[in-house]
Amino acid sequence: MGTGPGAIEDLSSRALTALKNAEVIVGYKTYVALIKSIIVNQEIISTGMTREIERCAAAIEQALSGRRVAVISSGDPGVYGMAGLVLELLEKEGELNNIPVEIIPGITSATSAAARLGAPLMHDFAVISLSDLLTPWEIIEKRLEAAAYADFVIVLYNPASNKRNWQLKSARDIMLKYKAPTTPVGIVKNAARQQEEVYITDIENMLIYPIDMLATVIIGNKSTREAGGFIITPRGYTI
Amino acid sequence: MGTGPGAIEDLSSRALTALKNAEVIVGYKTYVALIKSIIVNQEIISTGMTREIERCAAAIEQALSGRRVAVISSGDPGVYGMAGLVLELLEKEGELNNIPVEIIPGITSATSAAARLGAPLMHDFAVISLSDLLTPWEIIEKRLEAAAYADFVIVLYNPASNKRNWQLKSARDIMLKYKAPTTPVGIVKNAARQQEEVYITDIENMLIYPIDMLATVIIGNKSTREAGGFIITPRGYTI
Numbered sequence: 001m002g003t004g005p006g007a008i009e010d011l012s013s014r015a016l017t018a019l020k021n022a023e024v025i026v027g028y029k030t031y032v033a034l035i036k037s038i039i040v041n042q043e044i045i046s047t048g049m050t051r052e053i054e055r056c057a058a059a060i061e062q063a064l065s066g067r068r069v070a071v072i073s074s075g076d077p078g079v080y081g082m083a084g085l086v087l088e089l090l091e092k093e094g095e096l097n098n099i100p101v102e103i104i105p106g107i108t109s110a111t112s113a114a115a116r117l118g119a120p121l122m123h124d125f126a127v128i129s130l131s132d133l134l135t136p137w138e139i140i141e142k143r144l145e146a147a148a149y150a151d152f153v154i155v156l157y158n159p160a161s162n163k164r165n166w167q168l169k170s171a172r173d174i175m176l177k178y179k180a181p182t183t184p185v186g187i188v189k190n191a192a193r194q195q196e197e198v199y200i201t202d203i204e205n206m207l208i209y210p211i212d213m214l215a216t217v218i219i220g221n222k223s224t225r226e227a228g229g230f231i232i233t234p235r236g237y238t239i
Numbered sequence: 240m241g242t243g244p245g246a247i248e249d250l251s252s253r254a255l256t257a258l259k260n261a262e263v264i265v266g267y268k269t270y271v272a273l274i275k276s277i278i279v280n281q282e283i284i285s286t287g288m289t290r291e292i293e294r295c296a297a298a299i300e301q302a303l304s305g306r307r308v309a310v311i312s313s314g315d316p317g318v319y320g321m322a323g324l325v326l327e328l329l330e331k332e333g334e335l336n337n338i339p340v341e342i343i344p345g346i347t348s349a350t351s352a353a354a355r356l357g358a359p360l361m362h363d364f365a366v367i368s369l370s371d372l373l374t375p376w377e378i379i380e381k382r383l384e385a386a387a388y389a390d391f392v393i394v395l396y397n398p399a400s401n402k403r404n405w406q407l408k409s410a411r412d413i414m415l416k417y418k419a420p421t422t423p424v425g426i427v428k429n430a431a432r433q434q435e436e437v438y439i440t441d442i443e444n445m446l447i448y449p450i451d452m453l454a455t456v457i458i459g460n461k462s463t464r465e466a467g468g469f470i471i472t473p474r475g476y477t478i
Contacts, residue, residue: 010344085476096469111241111344119325123368124379145389227330235373239327
């Protein structure tokens, strides 16, 4: 299930009910902490970053033993989240149709970040993760090229981390081949969480900002503009 | 604000609270009907389809008169929704920074449809509206080409309507230039609403299905597969 951008207020009541009814909650410890106010007596299985396979395997083991298990992802579980891995592992173990699985959507970073910036996603957009841990950089590069060439609004997930520090600059170089340096860029860290940071800049200056693994970056199309502290991508209405 | 795919259970509590606290609710009548169970004594201003500008203008007029107004969009208000138009009209009227505006995100069709299909959006994806009412078809076509060429998972919004009946076939022809005819396709109509319909097919056969303006269509990338009634796009984990 998806827990949204971070604040309890952004959870759907479907997600909230599932969490309350769960006997076991499985998740990355940072995300478990975000929902701790609604944990009563559910068992918690939490592990650190990059232990996704381990977490899913533990969740499946619990579910096969007959318990109601909620696997949590921040944002939406189906967008670079845990939903796919749960299904893949169930398939591998031959249990795909032996456990009832419900995927509960959540508010993904693209739209929670967009809401803090104004309305940058009012037209066609591409969501691209800059993490090359599981995807060859050549594929990411090809997608950045294609999306910039076709004037998509572009949303970057996982733009940088301590270990991945050159990908964002490469992505920006590709953007500059097709998009004007003055194209608006929005950066949102910790959307809707207490430590939220929101920056509006442009492609020229975007690298000045503290972009890390908690940030989502939105790069406009050729109609996107900044007005009164908002980023607006017109939908095309004549007003 | 976004009201999610349609069921009250998919609203965030932030959206629910805003609706309850509003003095006026403005929206397309079909979407107002979806949230009628939480309307107590708020004034309702609802108009038909394609009256978006009129609705926004009415909302702004109410807000300028000092009332708390909630403008509702189904899904997420920032994805082909009302958020951009509200900001554009406020800007045009010179009122952009004179009224406090909060954009409350919702669960957009891409992820609500994905959740019903399994996990098709586990990798980079492009969201493209096939509506050429406000966008020249050449731009849409260019984006379909670029997204298919770069092997994005592709989510089609507004795939067809009574008046727009050839765009989907054109989009499919473009997909077939780059993607295998056996590429999984998921079609979700009325996600999470009572009349929900979910179909899993492939590019070859997708036109057989009843795709209309209530449908969201998700077309896989080259790794996407169907398993046990789910569409799965692997994220790349070695399991």
